[in-house]
Amino acid sequence: MLNRRKETGLLAAALMIFILGGCGTQEDPAQEEPKNLKIGVSVYDQYDTFMAEVLSQFQAYTREKEKDWGIPITLDIQDADQNQLQQNKQMDDFIEEGCDIVCINMVDRTDASSIIEKAKSNDIPVIFYNRELVKEDLERWEKLYYVGADAFQSGEMQGQILVEECRKDFSSIDKNGDGVLQYIMLEGEAGHNDSMIRSMAVIQEITESGYVVEKLADEIANWNRDQAANKMASFIEDYGDRIEVVLANNDDMALGAVDALKDSGIMPGTEQWPMILGIDGTDVGKKAVEKGEFLGTVLNDARGQARGMIELAWSIVSGRPLESDLELQEGKYIRLPYRKVTSENLSEIQAGQTQ
Secondary structure (H helix, E strand, O other): OHHHHHHHHHHHHHHHHHHHHHOOOOOOOOOOOOOOEEEEEEEOOOOOHHHHHHHHHHHHHHHHHHHHHOOOEEEEEEEOOOOHHHHHHHHHHHHHOOOOEEEEOOOOOOOOHHHHHHHHHHOOOEEEEOOOOOHHHHOOOOOEEEEEEOHHHHHHHHHHHHHHHHHHHHHHHOOOOOOEEEEEEEEOOOOOHHHHHHHHHHHHHHHHOOOEEEEEEEEEOOOOHHHHHHHHHHHHHHHHHHOOEEEEOOHHHHHHHHHHHHHOOOOOOOOOOOEEEOOEOOHHHHHHHHOOOOOEEEEOOHHHHHHHHHHHHHHHHHOOOOOOOOOOEOOOEEEEOOEEEOOOOHHHHHHHHOO
């Protein structure tokens, strides 16, 4: 009788350990699903064209998922207005409101300590998106995640678009016939991961493909169209028709270059018009490709990032596994691939985005 009681007790203890050990994992089918979902969302700047597209897609996917999952989903979307202290305060608001999870587009990717500590102290998971944290910060707690893309790939593809055009007709780009591509660079913001890597990767791709480049100038324009237009106006004054290529870290800055060129009397399709390349594949960026103002851009998948964020948020809170086509790398990262956009595949890209 005593041995039987011991066996029963050991079995019960083992069963309890199994149950407790399984709780909270994303693969645990026994975890009770929430009856609703409340998500706090902070964006570094609501007027950033690409981020506005991400948020619009996020709201659209949320409405779809309310129907699919049969639960109400509440979003509290706040604009940090490029102020890290304000974003830290928004994290306090999300905690007070009882958000189940928060999605943060960092103002300063190197200054996430306050948000991480607040999240950890209150046991609220955080999905950082689009502006990637320093890896060591993301590893400070198991409930920190990132949804975005590989910055190196975007710069690499931007370079590939130019290289492909050079191979078709180098003389049309090398206007002065010196065998060198004279370029200017419009960079995002100082210290920003994507800005630094995109700037490096595009030049690496061009030079490793066998072309010689000469940097006439580069300036930080903070992802902003008006700032880029002002910088480009100075470049035109200093270098004039020596500018053969304009490489911009995003579409808005590339459009700023377009604005400045037009203001100076240089029009698309003329011999003086340089090859202009952006990144993000925003609606206005794709329109610039269609109009012949850009040689190309690189599609940063706003829809994919929005879907990745909402699917990951539900997986974390509900315990359901992610959709099979979404891979959580290293238990923390969802990375969406970029795509090159040129006049040759623009209609295909646009058709795919409307499906």
